[in-house]
Amino acid sequence: MIYLDNNATTYIADEVFEAILPYLKGEYGNASSIQHKKGRAASHAVEYARTVIADQLNAKPKEVLFTSGSTESINMVLKGVFEQYHLKGNHIITCETEHKAVLSICAYLEKKGATVTYLPVDKNGQIDLQLLRSNISKHTILVCLMAANNETGVIHPLEAIAEICQEKDTLFFCDATQYIGKEKLDLQRIPIDIMCFSGHKLHGPKGIGALFIRRKSKPIQIAPLVHGGNQENGLRGGTYNVSGIVGLAKALEIIDYSTPLNELRNYFEETLMAHIEECTIHAIQFPRIHNTSNVLFKYVKGSELMTKLPNVALSSGSACVSGNRDPSHVLKAMHRSDEDAYCSLRISFSRYNTKAEVDTVVQELTDAVTKIRDSSPIWQLYKSGNLG
Structure with missing residues (x-):
């Protein structure tokens, strides 16, 4: 064929497959069990992968969290921000062409009291930046716009969107699931506040993703979606998917943008x-x-x-x-x-x-x-x- x-999904690159194998058999330790050698080896693998991913995005390792993929990340961010910032406001801005993961959660939050603005697009899938700016109010707690559309490939002007959100003191969350791995993203150059992506879109394994949350002088508040242990600074409980995390880092590391x-x-x-x-x-x-x-x-x-x-x-x-x-x-x-x-x-x-x-x-x-x-x-x- x-x-x-x-x-939809990609072939696992050979280099990624080889990197994953040791953590499916010999190095099977729990990364939270650092009292013994196998646990420490798994923990080291997780933290090394976090550093690799941060380097590829020009971010800090402490800004990178691991999830099961973008759908979980999107749920965590939209629901978590709505819960934490409800005293400031209940307004979220997104777009009519967003992924169904975003649109379905926005519909859910509307039933919980959120007000959602769905920006229209023109015939080429472009949003009106002036319309975005004019819709941000003192009650707006989040702007949620994808980097690249999963059906058409249309790219939103991320730098301009981020600048508008900074100007309006509003958080900008970007679903970069289709963008990462195909285009280089420098998070120091483009001041996105929160960003997510999935491993299986870039020749990595399924069931693993990463969530970037920028460290700011006024910390970004997101309520956990998955409660459990204290993994990921309490933001995402559960045993680390060590092999998936290692595979995600390797998939990013071997991309050739030339x-x-x-x-x-x-x-x-x-x-x-x-x-x-x-x-x-x-x-x-x-x-x-x-x-x-x-x-x-x-x-x-x-x-x-x-x-x-x-x-x-x-x-x-x-x-x-x-x-x-x-x-x-x-x-x-x-x-x-x-x-x-x-x-x-x-x-x-x-x-x-x-x-x-x-x-x-x-x-x-x-x-x-x-x-x-x-x-x-x-x-x-x-x-x-x-x-x-």
Whole structure:
């Protein structure tokens, strides 16, 4: 199979797999049991990984906490900030194209008394920075905006958002799950207050993630989501996932940003549009992460197209809502019709994909689209100019 669904999850890199193995067998100690050698070895591995991750993000080791992944981190931050800052206010700002993890928690918090502003986006998935600024009030406790969209790859202007939040003295939480590993993020240059990401999006293991919480003169307050022991300074109880933590650090450490994935992505898009008519790339002229392409095949349902490509892994949108029959909320927010949303597919590359694979996939897509359209009365009406 040719795997082009890397925004859903990624192959574990060989170097990561080798780094993990010792902590699944020989070095199986509990990192909190520092009274003996095996426990101390596990604790050292955790703290070394914390330092590696901090170095990669230009952060301090004490600013890095470990979770089971971004969904847990998002729950911890949104619920925890709402609980701790309720005396200041109850207002949260987010965006209509955020991941469902954010949107579902915001809906939950609204039932608990939160007021949530969902910023709209334009047809290219861009927010209006002046609208963001004008919506921040003295009651705003958190701005929650992702770094890069998981369906379209559209990148938010993180530096500008962070500056607005600093100017307004409001916390900025960034879900960087799709960004980390594809773009370099310097947390000293971009003053994000809180940020999360997951290992399995960057060729690391599943079930592990990291949460960055900036150390400030006025400490950021987040109530724990998981109570238990005193792990992670009391913010996240539970036995450390040592092998996962080691794998996450190794996955970050081996990333080579000198060979951007946009060369392969751009080759795919140019070749595809040269072979298939009425083929549109959503937000093609706007900043996107280097590996992601969301393609509209006019009058060809994405679900039908995928069944014609059994040896290619593609996606009709976010993996978290893949069983949902509704059109993509992201594309709908970008002012696409239901029809166009249903006829769109997400293709997401990794550094392990090749140009030869792209050529194969473009040919298979071309054949499948042609076959579907040849038997489609709607396509024939559209081509003859008699549709609508």
